[in-house]
Amino acid sequence: MPELPEVETVRRRLAGHLPGLVLSDLRVMDATVSGQSEAELRELLAGRRVLGLRRRGKYLIIDLEDMVAVLHLRMTGQVLLSTLGDIKPEGRPPRFVWSFAPGPDLHFRDVRRFGRLWAFVPAAEAEFFAGMGPEPFGKEFTVDYLRAALEGRTAPLKAVLMDQRRLAGVGNIYADEALFRARLHPLRPAGSVGPREALRLHAAILETLQAGIDNAGSSIDTFVDPAGQRGAFQEMLSVYQRAGEPCRVCGTAVRRVVVTGRGTHFCPRCQPSRGRLAL
DNA sequence: AGTGGCTCCTGGCGGC
């Protein structure tokens, strides 16, 4: 599940290879990957030089001369670069392929086909990302911002953390891990979080995301970087997908509940509900 | 407006 750390891992890898190359051609094997046709995408993108790579939340942004391409990996998206390792054919063809001159091919693989590609002029970018919450590592995401985002809300704390309009980049894995680190119960009403707890949560979000980036992401399911390498953060998870296993801090069995349709993992002892919840 | 439920998609896995 590519979240901010996984997309950042992809961005850093590509940033060492793509800038300066010309996107010479592209082929779309699965038309559902974009609302734009292969011909439209080629018209907009082909022949342009790559200027750089950015990330916004879980979106990967490829800056080209006078044009922007945006890719969302969603659940199972993989970006593979042929110079970084042999791209071995697997059962399913890539959803699209970009060819660079001189040099490598970029394959976008995506088993569950939720990933999406967009292309537009730079002037359209602000509208594209309008309504998206601040970057966790940006200046706007302060403790005060977090407190205001939680204040008065009855929705589960975890649901607010994962709401991309409130905060960009946090998904299911890092929400569970950040809440564990902050010792906060995922089902606490967001508005019940006090000032000291918000301070802990703010630090926990940043520390958890940074640990994910430092370990090249979590390869829980299919995530690999553009060289086909797995991340290592899955080996350090405290609660995510550890239901029934002992908490690494206190030994209590990790519990699993469903919060807004998402598997949610927590330690009932380290993350007490403070009597507000019958759990 | 805030909240929650549904949908997309398919490989993998549990159950019988």
Place this chain on the structure above:
DNA sequence: TGCCGCCAGGAGCCAC
């Protein structure tokens, strides 16, 4: 051994 049905989840959409 084989097959059916269910599950995972980011984000958009819809209903209340």
